[in-house]
Amino acid sequence: MQTEHVVHVADARAAVADLDTDSVDLVVTSPPYPMVEMWDASFTAQDPAIGEALDANEGDRAFDLMHDLLDDVWRQLPRVVRPGGIVVVNVGPATRNLDGFQQYPNQEAVTRRLREHGLQSLPNVLWRKPTNSAAKFMGSGMLPTNAYPTLEHEYLLVFRNGGTRSFPPGDDRRYESAYFWEERNEWFSDLWELTGERQALSGDAAEARDRSGAFPLDLPLRLVRMFSVYGDTVLDPFWGTGTTSLAALAAGRSSVGVERDPDLVAAFDERVADAPALSTDLARERLERHREFVADRRADGDEPGYDAEHYEFPVVTTQERRIRLYETTAVRRTAASDERRRYVADHEPV
Numbered sequence: 001m002q003t004e005h006v007v008h009v010a011d012a013r014a015a016v017a018d019l020d021t022d023s024v025d026l027v028v029t030s031p032p033y034p035m036v037e038m039w040d041a042s043f044t045a046q047d048p049a050i051g052e053a054l055d056a057n058e059g060d061r062a063f064d065l066m067h068d069l070l071d072d073v074w075r076q077l078p079r080v081v082r083p084g085g086i087v088v089v090n091v092g093p094a095t096r097n098l099d100g101f102q103q104y105p106n107q108e109a110v111t112r113r114l115r116e117h118g119l120q121s122l123p124n125v126l127w128r129k130p131t132n133s134a135a136k137f138m139g140s141g142m143l144p145t146n147a148y149p150t151l152e153h154e155y156l157l158v159f160r161n162g163g164t165r166s167f168p169p170g171d172d173r174r175y176e177s178a179y180f181w182e183e184r185n186e187w188f189s190d191l192w193e194l195t196g197e198r199q200a201l202s203g204d205a206a207e208a209r210d211r212s213g214a215f216p217l218d219l220p221l222r223l224v225r226m227f228s229v230y231g232d233t234v235l236d237p238f239w240g241t242g243t244t245s246l247a248a249l250a251a252g253r254s255s256v257g258v259e260r261d262p263d264l265v266a267a268f269d270e271r272v273a274d275a276p277a278l279s280t281d282l283a284r285e286r287l288e289r290h291r292e293f294v295a296d297r298r299a300d301g302d303e304p305g306y307d308a309e310h311y312e313f314p315v316v317t318t319q320e321r322r323i324r325l326y327e328t329t330a331v332r333r334t335a336a337s338d339e340r341r342r343y344v345a346d347h348e349p350v
Helices: 010-019 037-046 046-055 059-076 107-115 171-176 181-187 202-214 217-229 243-250 262-266 269-273 275-300
Strands: 001-009 024-029 079-091 095-097 098-104 120-128 153-158 192-194 233-235 254-259 328-335 340-349
Touching: 001 243, 001 262, 010 059, 024 217, 024 243, 037 046, 037 059, 046 059, 059 095, 059 098, 059 107, 107 120, 107 153, 107 262, 120 233, 153 340, 181 217, 181 275, 217 243, 233 243, 243 254, 243 269, 243 275, 243 328, 254 262, 262 269, 269 275, 269 328, 275 328
Parallel strands: 001 254, 024 079, 024 233, 120 192, 233 254
Antiparallel strands: 001 340, 079 153, 095 098, 120 153, 328 340
């Protein structure tokens, strides 16, 4: 199996507009969060009215203008995402003291706009971010009534483009892409607690992550496994350090990314170099966790009822019998320019 990974150094509004209709199977992205100060300069560079609103302490106006910019990308998704394709947006609320201290509900603004463009809302996921703070409150400390809770959760907003996606009966890609019964029970909860970055980054990649506010690899990796099949194309229009593309690469999916900052894109070469070893570790970790699950179930006197076709262990349901995990055996960069990078990856069964 072979996958392709393309990164455009461009404005997401223009790059997504250039994508072919129905060319994307899954979107996993985490845009710049409106009203978070680290993104003020980027938003203002695209619309000076945002900087004027911030300088005038007009928080609500700045909030709306920032979401207007993001909406130039959202409005294009119903065309580029295939019918039945899934869109997942990771976003969290922001607190700001402009026209009085308040929370700005980014999750509500994104949901409203995507629904207005015709995407259907599915149940969302709350994921709890790692935090080093011992203080579980902010504001006035021990004295009522001016304290407020610490923001420790973000949202994974899940949408579908039209009705459910259809596959040919017995489709090999779909059945090989199955998840284990115990994974289904964990992954499809609406509350996740995920730790930090799986990879220990260094050099340019570590600096890039600090500049981009990247999310942990396990987050897009789980979403890719849940909502796509082998060979699908995953889009991240707010690419950052390329964590979504890395997850797709490790999971045997193709990817398209769009990122304005060429330095962030250049740092991706370091992450690509580690992808084969990472994908092998991830696949073997899944297999070992399933073997442990089987052992625990047998210890309780409950033998799973079906044999896996490609592995010497049982599974709980018939839908898991053809499950097959792949590892990335090689990645090569086939094209690079100031505006575009392209990688091709080979994958073999584990």
